[in-house]
Each structure stands twice: as structure tokens, then as C-alpha cells.
Amino acid sequence: AQTVTQSQPEMSVQEAETVTLSCTYDTSENNYYLFWYKQPPSRQMILVIRQEAYKQQNATENRFSVNFQKAAKSFSLKISDSQLGDTAMYFCAFISGTSYGKLTFGQGTILTVHP
Amino acid sequence: SQTIHQWPATLVQPVGSPLSLECTVEGTSNPNLYWYRQAAGRGLQLLFYSVGIGQISSEVPQNLSASRPQDRQFILSSKKLLLSDSGFYLCAWDPPGEKLFFGSGTQLSVL
Numbered sequence: 641a642q643t644v645t646q647s648q649p650e651m652s653v654q655e656a657e658t659v660t661l662s663c664t665y666d667t668s669e670n671n672y673y674l675f676w677y678k679q680p681p682s683r684q685m686i687l688v689i690r691q692e693a694y695k696q697q698n699a700t701e702n703r704f705s706v707n708f709q710k711a712a713k714s715f716s717l718k719i720s721d722s723q724l725g726d727t728a729m730y731f732c733a734f735i736s737g738t739s740y741g742k743l744t745f746g747q748g749t750i751l752t753v754h755p
Numbered sequence: 756s757q758t759i760h761q762w763p764a765t766l767v768q769p770v771g772s773p774l775s776l777e778c779t780v781e782g783t784s785n786p787n788l789y790w791y792r793q794a795a796g797r798g799l800q801l802l803f804y805s806v807g808i809g810q811i812s813s814e815v816p817q818n819l820s821a822s823r824p825q826d827r828q829f830i831l832s833s834k835k836l837l838l839s840d841s842g843f844y845l846c847a848w849d850p851p852g853e854k855l856f857f858g859s860g861t862q863l864s865v866l
Contacts, residue, residue, distance in 0.1 A: 673854055683843060685799075685857035731798055735854060742789075742814070743855060745798035 642667045644734050646746035653722045654754050660707075661717045661749050663732030671737030674708065674715045679748075680728040688730070691715065693737070722753045757782035761846045761858030768865055774819075774833040776861050778846030781827065786848045788829040789855070790821055793843040805829060841865045 643666045653659035665674070676688040691699045691708050699706050703723075707716045719726055732746040761778045768774060780786050787806050791799040801814045803821035811821050818837050822830045829846060846858040 675854065683860050683862075685845060685847075685860075687854075687856065690854060742801055742804065743791075743799070745800075747798050748796075 642669075642672075642734050642736070642744045644732050644744050644746040646732055646749050648749045649747075650750045650752070652752045652754060653719075655722055655724060657722055658718060658720045659722055659751065661719075661730050661732075661751065663715045663717070663746055665713050665715065665732070665734050665744075667713070667734065667736075669736050669738075673735045673737065674706075675733040675735070675743070676704070676706070676715075676717045677731045677733060677745075678726075678728045679731065680725075685731075689717070719751075724753050724755060727751060727753045759846060759848055759856060759858045761861060763861060764859065765862045766864070768836050768863065770838055770865055771835045774831070774836050774840070774863070776831040776844055776846075776863075778829045778831075778858055779827055780848050783827070783848075785826060788823065789847040790829065790831050791845045791847060791857075793845065793860075795842070799845065803831070836865045838865050 645664045647662055672693045674691045678686045678688045689699050689701045689704050691706055698708050703720045705718045729748045729750050731748045733743045735743050758781045789804045790802045792802050793799045803811055803813055805811050805823045808823050808826055819833050841864050844861045847855050849855055
């Protein structure tokens with residue numbers, strides 16, 4: 641079974657600075673996808689970024705980028721130029737390439753951006 | 756455009772009462788549909804998924820059931836709610852070529 645671990649229950653950062661959220665996972669599969677979801681106080685789950693395991697290039701979406709280390713099974717999220725609206729719970733998630741939407745989630749990291 | 760609707764947004768129910776949460780998807784056909792639950796301060800857990808009308812797979816044993824009476828409709832039900840059924844319930848679906856988008860969620864409080 642796959643597991644996803646987020647070892648940082650809470651993080652904080654000053655506005656305009658950079659922060660990195662950690663995620664590790666465990667799987668025996670070679671074909672899979674990794675995601676970061678953002679859950680603001682509204683509790684809406686918002687897809688931030690995704691990474692296909694077969695791609696060596698790290699995914700980037702505007703101020704959000706990942707550091708995907710497949711051999712180490714690590715998938716960290718870097719948020720540059722942090723904004724107050726980035727304050728949220730962030731979840732790392734894994735899905736097998738052969739599965740449907742059966743995501744395995746980490747426990748989440750609460751990120752607070754301070755003005 | 757494709758959208759997912761989920762209601763109600765909040766629900767307070769007494770123990771032992773029935774439950775019906777509804778989710779519908781617009782702008783697509785034959786979507787894969789999912790029900791997730793989020794306990795307070797924790798990650799999401801997949802409860803049910805459906806790949807077509809009448810096709811339901813359960814991921815965890817529980818007091819809940821799911822049904823898919825129409826192609827774009829997914830219903831989460833219970834005959835008798837337990838205190839442990841409290842939580843935040845999210846419906847989700849797979850747009851073509853994408854991976855999992857979520858509805859706005861239902862906060863269920865069982866008292």
C-alpha cells in the first residue's frame with residue numbers, strides 16, 4: 641500500500657518570502673502521479689500542481705514549483721513570493737497511474753503567511 | 756464548461772437519523788465520481804468511487820452507502836447516522852486528461 645508523509649504539521653513565512661513544504665511517499669510502483677492540493681479556510685480543495693513520475697523535469701505553476709526526487713521518494717513544494725492568500729492547509733497526494741481517482745493523502749501542513 | 760455541484764454546504768443531524776448528500780457534474784458524460792471524507796484537522800480518505808451508473812466500489816467498511824442513479828449524479832446515504840459519521844464530505848471527479856477536481860464540500864455534524 642502507498643503511504644504519504646508530511647512531517648511538518650505547521651509552517652509560517654513572511655509575505656514575499658519563500659517557503660518549502662516537505663512530502664515523502666512510499667510505493668513500489670513506477671507509474672504514478674503526485675499532487676499538491678491547497679485547502680483554504682473555505683475548505684475548498686484546490687489543485688496547486690501535479691507531477692508525473694515519468695517526467696524528470698520538475699513541474700512549475702507560476703509561484704509554485706516542486707522538487708521531485710524519485711529515487712528518494714521526495715516531493716517538496718516551494719512557494720515563492722508568498723502572499724497572504726497562500727495561507728491554507730496544504731496536502732500532498734499520490735495516485736497510482738493504473739488507478740482511478742483513488743488519491744492517498746498526507747496529513748497536511750498548515751501554512752500561515754504573515755504580513 | 757465542466758462543473759461539479761455538491762449540496763448542502765452544512766448539515767446538522769441527530770444520531771440515528773438518515774442522510775442524503777448529493778453531487779452532480781455538468782458539462783461531461785460518464786465521469787468517474789468519488790466521495791471523500793475529511794475528519795477534523797486531517798487528510799482525506801476515499802469512501803466510494805463509481806465508474807458508471809449503478810457501479811459503486813467501497814474503499815472502507817462503514818455506516819454509509821453510495822448510489823449512482825444517473826450518469827452525472829452521485830449520492831451518499833446512511834439509514835442511521837452515528838456520531839463518528841461527522842466530518843467534511845467532498846465529492847470529486849476526473850475531467851478528461853486531468854486528475855481529480857473537488858466539489859465545495861458538505862460539513863456534517865451529527866449530534
